Amino acid sequence: MSTSLSEHHVVVTRPVPGPAQSWLDDRANVQVLEEGVAADRSRLAEAISEADGALVLVTERIDEEVLAAAKRLKVVANMAVGYDNIDVAAATRAGVVVTNTPDVLTETSADLTLALLLATARRVVEGDRFLRERRWERWAPLLLAGQDVYGRTLGIAGLGRIGRAVARRAVLGFGMKLIYWGRSDVPEIERELGAERVGRDELFERSDFLSLHLALNDETRHFVSSRELGLMREDSILINTARGPIVDEAALVSALEAGQIWGAGLDVFEEEPSVTEALLPMKNVVLLPHIGSASVATRERMAKLAAENIVAVLSGQSPLNPVNPEVLLT
Numbered sequence: 001m002s003t004s005l006s007e008h009h010v011v012v013t014r015p016v017p018g019p020a021q022s023w024l025d026d027r028a029n030v031q032v033l034e035e036g037v038a039a040d041r042s043r044l045a046e047a048i049s050e051a052d053g054a055l056v057l058v059t060e061r062i063d064e065e066v067l068a069a070a071k072r073l074k075v076v077a078n079m080a081v082g083y084d085n086i087d088v089a090a091a092t093r094a095g096v097v098v099t100n101t102p103d104v105l106t107e108t109s110a111d112l113t114l115a116l117l118l119a120t121a122r123r124v125v126e127g128d129r130f131l132r133e134r135r136w137e138r139w140a141p142l143l144l145a146g147q148d149v150y151g152r153t154l155g156i157a158g159l160g161r162i163g164r165a166v167a168r169r170a171v172l173g174f175g176m177k178l179i180y181w182g183r184s185d186v187p188e189i190e191r192e193l194g195a196e197r198v199g200r201d202e203l204f205e206r207s208d209f210l211s212l213h214l215a216l217n218d219e220t221r222h223f224v225s226s227r228e229l230g231l232m233r234e235d236s237i238l239i240n241t242a243r244g245p246i247v248d249e250a251a252l253v254s255a256l257e258a259g260q261i262w263g264a265g266l267d268v269f270e271e272e273p274s275v276t277e278a279l280l281p282m283k284n285v286v287l288l289p290h291i292g293s294a295s296v297a298t299r300e301r302m303a304k305l306a307a308e309n310i311v312a313v314l315s316g317q318s319p320l321n322p323v324n325p326e327v328l329l330t
């Protein structure tokens with residue numbers, strides 16, 4: 001039997017895929033905002049001001065101002081594992097539970113990371129473009145020759161769920177060697193994959209491929225900047241499927257222009273949806289529009305999980321994925 005929360009008003013900031021929408025409709029009084037409303041700060045704040053729950057996407061900035069305008073808000077469910085778009089400290093002060101969608105997107109995001117790594121190393125996008133432009137005249141020994149992946153060293157910054165899923169694919173599927181940097185030891189991955197924990201500078205110095213899997217916060221903003229790029233080797237490749245501001249994009253452009261690193265695969269950017277203009281003509285970068293978790297099935301699972309988190313909080317139960325569980329204790 002479904003929980004009825006019809007007196008509860010839930011705002012969904014943009015249409016979400018799959019059965020989540022009707023599942024939520026059966027349980028609460030749902031308002032899906034029209035396209036464009038969520039992008040307008042004052043209209044977003046106004047819509048959330050009378051809501052008990054809000055299902056939001058990474059494009060929505062839920063800050064102190066939006067939270068202050070909310071009179072009865074109890075839960076903000078982010079349809080993403082990362083939640084840097086939400087001021088969690090302000091939400092906690094306001095007694096609002098924030099939830100995210102971990103686990104359901106882990107494998108899908110890891111797949112995309114490997115796709116980006118392989119595409120950058122083996123010049124897949126460049127090759128496709130070359131052929132479509134009818135520039136292929138004959139086979140040649142060094143035509144679009146790239147970098148090997150097998151047997152090379154993958155460095156991972158942040159060996160959390162997605163970092164581990166990437167590591168498994170790289171080591172077990174591609175015979176890569178694994179080094180990692182993070183706040184703590186991950187002995188089970190050291191045992192399972194022969195991983196070696198290294199210092200921060202060593203990570204940059206030794207990685208043939210460096211893949212970022214850190215959450216964005218004040219400590220990780222510009223984790224990769226000119227100094228770190230200067231430590232990397234000329235044949236190394238940077239992959240970022242985490243959050244754009246973890247990399248200083250201007251410093252990355254300079255490093256690529258100077259040939260300090262060989263290439264980069266980026267799914268995320270500092271000021272999405274803007275992309276630093278200088279990256280666009282570069283042949284040695286592969287650029288994707290933040291699609292790490294974008295398989296139909298995974299995006300549907302993320303929406304459903306976000307909806308379940310809202311219903312749990314509004315019906316007085318513990319949500320599956322609180323990021324500020326301390327609110328539940330008060």
Ligand code: DGY
Nearest residue numbers: 058079080081082293
């Ligand atoms: C996440 O879940 O944090 C992704 O970046 C959005 O798909």
